[in-house]
Amino acid sequence: MIFCSFEFLIFFMVILLLTIIIRxxxxxxxxxxxxxxxxxxxxxxxxxxxxxxxxxxNYYTGSKIASTQVRAGKKRxxxxxxxxxxxxxxxxxxxxxxxxxxxxxxxSSEIRLPSMDIILPIxxxxxxxxxxxxxxxxYRGKNKPAASLLDLSLLVTFFPHLISGPILKPxxxxxxxxxxxxxxxxxxxxGTQIFLLGMVKKVLVADxxxxxxxxxxxxxxxxxxxxxxxxxxxxxIQIYCDFSGYTDMAIGSAKCLGFEFPPxxxxxxxxxxxxxxxxxWHISLSTWLKDYLYIPLGGNxxxxxxxxxxxxxxxLLGGLWHGASWNFVIWGGLHGLGLMIHKLYSDHLRPRxxxxxxYACVSWLLTMAFVCVAWVFxxxxxxxxxxxxxxxxxxxxxxxGITWYATSLFVIVPVLIISHYLGxxxxxxxxxxxENTWGCFLLFFVLLGLFYLAPLNSSPFxxxxx
Amino acid sequence: MRVLKYIxxxxxxxxxxxxxxxxVLENCVLREPGGNNSPILGRxxxxxxxxxxxxxxxxxxxxxxxxxxxxxxxKTAAEYRILMLGDSQTAALQVSDDKxxxxxxxxxxARNTGREIRTINAGRNGASPAYYIHLSxxxxxxxxxxYVIIEINEDFITPIIDKxxxxxxxxxxxxxxxxxxxxxxxxxxxxxxxxxxxPFVAFSTFKIALDEIPVRWEQHRNHGAPARQEGxxxxxxxxxxxxxxKTLKSDYPEMAxxxxxxxxxxxxxxxxxxxxxxxxxxxxxxxxxxxxxxxQSHLQPVNGFYNTMPGTxxxxxxxxxxxxxxxxxxxxxxxxx
Numbered sequence: 001m002i003f004c005s006f007e008f009l010i011f012f013m014v015i016l017l018l019t020i021i022i023r024x025x026x027x028x029x030x031x032x033x034x035x036x037x038x039x040x041x042x043x044x045x046x047x048x049x050x051x052x053x054x055x056x057x058n059y060y061t062g063s064k065i066a067s068t069q070v071r072a073g074k075k076r077x078x079x080x081x082x083x084x085x086x087x088x089x090x091x092x093x094x095x096x097x098x099x100x101x102x103x104x105x106x107x108s109s110e111i112r113l114p115s116m117d118i119i120l121p122i123x124x125x126x127x128x129x130x131x132x133x134x135x136x137x138x139y140r141g142k143n144k145p146a147a148s149l150l151d152l153s154l155l156v157t158f159f160p161h162l163i164s165g166p167i168l169k170p171x172x173x174x175x176x177x178x179x180x181x182x183x184x185x186x187x188x189x190x191g192t193q194i195f196l197l198g199m200v201k202k203v204l205v206a207d208x209x210x211x212x213x214x215x216x217x218x219x220x221x222x223x224x225x226x227x228x229x230x231x232x233x234x235x236x237i238q239i240y241c242d243f244s245g246y247t248d249m250a251i252g253s254a255k256c257l258g259f260e261f262p263p264x265x266x267x268x269x270x271x272x273x274x275x276x277x278x279x280x281w282h283i284s285l286s287t288w289l290k291d292y293l294y295i296p297l298g299g300n301x302x303x304x305x306x307x308x309x310x311x312x313x314x315x316l317l318g319g320l321w322h323g324a325s326w327n328f329v330i331w332g333g334l335h336g337l338g339l340m341i342h343k344l345y346s347d348h349l350r351p352r353x354x355x356x357x358x359y360a361c362v363s364w365l366l367t368m369a370f371v372c373v374a375w376v377f378x379x380x381x382x383x384x385x386x387x388x389x390x391x392x393x394x395x396x397x398x399x400x401g402i403t404w405y406a407t408s409l410f411v412i413v414p415v416l417i418i419s420h421y422l423g424x425x426x427x428x429x430x431x432x433x434x435e436n437t438w439g440c441f442l443l444f445f446v447l448l449g450l451f452y453l454a455p456l457n458s459s460p461f462x463x464x465x466x
Numbered sequence: 467m468r469v470l471k472y473i474x475x476x477x478x479x480x481x482x483x484x485x486x487x488x489x490v491l492e493n494c495v496l497r498e499p500g501g502n503n504s505p506i507l508g509r510x511x512x513x514x515x516x517x518x519x520x521x522x523x524x525x526x527x528x529x530x531x532x533x534x535x536x537x538x539x540x541k542t543a544a545e546y547r548i549l550m551l552g553d554s555q556t557a558a559l560q561v562s563d564d565k566x567x568x569x570x571x572x573x574x575x576a577r578n579t580g581r582e583i584r585t586i587n588a589g590r591n592g593a594s595p596a597y598y599i600h601l602s603x604x605x606x607x608x609x610x611x612x613y614v615i616i617e618i619n620e621d622f623i624t625p626i627i628d629k630x631x632x633x634x635x636x637x638x639x640x641x642x643x644x645x646x647x648x649x650x651x652x653x654x655x656x657x658x659x660x661x662x663x664x665p666f667v668a669f670s671t672f673k674i675a676l677d678e679i680p681v682r683w684e685q686h687r688n689h690g691a692p693a694r695q696e697g698x699x700x701x702x703x704x705x706x707x708x709x710x711x712k713t714l715k716s717d718y719p720e721m722a723x724x725x726x727x728x729x730x731x732x733x734x735x736x737x738x739x740x741x742x743x744x745x746x747x748x749x750x751x752x753x754x755x756x757x758x759x760x761x762q763s764h765l766q767p768v769n770g771f772y773n774t775m776p777g778t779x780x781x782x783x784x785x786x787x788x789x790x791x792x793x794x795x796x797x798x799x800x801x802x803x
Binding site (some may be wrong): 060211212222224400401402403404405406407408435436437440441443444445447449451452 | 472476478479480482484486487490491671674675677763766767770772773775776779
């Protein structure tokens with residue numbers, strides 16, 4: 001079930017109604033849990049035991065970590081939980097990748113490792129990271145264990161963030177379950193508006209750009225350099241609007257039910273460095289990687305060289321988290337390299353006086369160009385396609401080909417620039433009240449616009465695959 | 467009372483939102499703002515309206531016969547009149563008036579021969595040879611053509627026998643006949659009581675909604691697969707093609723076929739059309755070599771637009787220029803020499 005579907009609308013109305021009608025808090029939680037399981041089972045019910053397994057094992061180990069007094073004992077339970085979570089992730093997501101990689105390395109050998117037909121459970125990467133942070137935080141003394149298995153199960157399965165995040169921190173979400181779950185009218189007003197904004201991003205921007213991006217990435221050799229550049233820029237916008245649109249819908253639907261999710265994006269394409277980009281892009285993932293990988297590796301505490309290495313390791317693993325493919329590893333590696341170079345530049349080379357507007361413009365342009373080039377590896381199906389695109393972009397070996405200046409891009413880019421500018425100026429977005437005619441008009445206007453302007457063939461959310 | 471007030475406010479807001487969208491759609495997005503029912507031609511575009519295709523960027527004015535371009539005047543004595551029959555590729559609502567192959571052909575022939583040449587674009591969206599056969603008397607009496615070019619493309623066989631079209635071919639005993647299937651809007655057929663909303667269909671907002679809801683619902687039911695084609699029984703294609711060309715030749719003795727194809731090699735269906743055309747002595751102007759030659763040398767496709775996808779959909783300005791060259795060459799070599 002996806003957010004922008006009729007089924008979800010019905011499903012959500014039922015859940016919202018039940019949450020309003022039912023008075024007992026525990027019953028509300030049970031309804032949310034049952035609803036979340038239904039939401040997931042709508043895709044594939046066979047993976048519900050996996051969700052249950054993740055919840056039960058981590059609840060048990062979390063309780064054990066909290067109750068064990070000896071540090072070594074706590075550590076043993078932590079290691080057990082992390083090994084279990086990583087085994088689940090590794091088996092479902094990376095087994096065939098590693099088998100394939102080993103087989104390709106030993107091409108001359110007679111021995112071939114067998115691969116398996118494993119279905120990747122959607123949202124597995126998000127779920128495993130959440131339960132890992134749950135046990136790690138208990139071990140670190142940052143959090144208490146969940147009050148009940150029901151609470152932890154809700155952290156894992158709560159439908160707004162179940163499939164594509166944002167990655168919730170237990171310390172942020174579990175306290176919300178301790179309070180009474182209350183549906184308030186002003187939350188519903190704000191929530192629906194955030195949801196609709198996400199839907200506009202997804203349906204009107206991302207899906208429309210997909211009609212341009214997909215054919216070019218499918219056969220880049222047929223297109224001219226200018227068109228390939230435009231397609232790469234369009235993909236940068238598409239993935240942002242697709243993913244941040246999904247996040248907005250998740251945040252909006254959670255808000256309607258009385259839950260607060262942290263923001264996951266903060267206008268990433270205004271960044272003037274790669275470091276800034278990662279503070280604004282997929283914030284829940286970058287924060288997770290910083291808290292649970294970069295800092296444990298030593299962060300910036302063990303010297304500059306080690307810091308650069310840590311950045312690279314974190315980004316390589318972050319790339320691999322996105323998908324079991326060397327293309328994602330390269331994408332992560334490029335960002336690691338970008339972070340290292342920026343750190344090196346900031347530490348040693350950057351003249352302090354360079355804060356002028358032209359300097360900011362050049363920084364932005366370089367950052368955008370770098371991010372766009374890296375997206376090529378993220379989007380391409382394999383290296384061969386990536387290299388064709390890179391060669392076309394940098395005018396190596398023939399620039400001729402079909403010229404296609406997609407109209408959608410020329411409409412969307414100015415809209416995006418204006419909305420980013422307004423976002424910068426306004427800070428928090430303004431909300432309208434449905435009590436007044438102006439608010440109702442805007443609601444109907446957006447709903448009708450989604451109907452009239454949406455492309456007929458909607459694309460699936462890009463981040464579902466992760 | 468408060469609830470009633472709120473409901474009224476909601477309705478007012480919805481009405482204003484619809485009104486704003488009506489203005490937006492009418493001026494920027496709208497594709498086909500309805501039509502009229504003609505007792506002879508069936509459903510045609512309203513006279514005098516401007517149409518904007520979903521592909522390309524141009525707006526086209528419709529004449530009183532629901533065809534693009536100016537009104538058709540009586541033929542003058544010196545005039546040599548060429549009638550172009552075809553589907554949306556000939557109507558070419560995606561291309562501006564002065565760039566269609568029909569217009570370009572007129573200009574080229576007039577320049578090359580020095581004669582008064584007039585081409586009439588009778589292209590019609592969704593048309594097939596069944597239309598041209600059924601309406602041959604009308605075209606002869608109303609337009610009096612000296613020569614007729616009939617555009618046929620790769621997938622024309624399905625529309626010929628498609629029972630949901632306004633004109634289609636069916637077999638009665640051993641003979642084929644054309645049938646006029648003047649239909650009301652499909653929604654009224656499915657749900658007759660809904661006819662009460664008929665006056666609203668003139669509005670773009672309602673028109674698009676009524677058009678798209680069934681499509682989206684069908685897609686939803688088929689999990690994104692295109693809606694299935696109804697009313698297309700299994701038939702002997704060779705037989706239908708043979709009958710179609712035989713009848714066309716007898717209805718329009720002075721005619722040639724413009725065969726539109728973007729395929730690199732000849733398909734089975736194309737071979738059938740070619741075979742039957744040879745059999746009945748019909749000239750067939752095939753576009754394959756011209757189209758593929760242009761792509762090989764310029765790397766630009768002859769169909770598709772910036773707001774759709776190059777290489778897909780209708781013929782673009784480049785393709786129309788090539789078509790005009792092909793036809794001008796044909797006329798100069800075989801018809802007007």
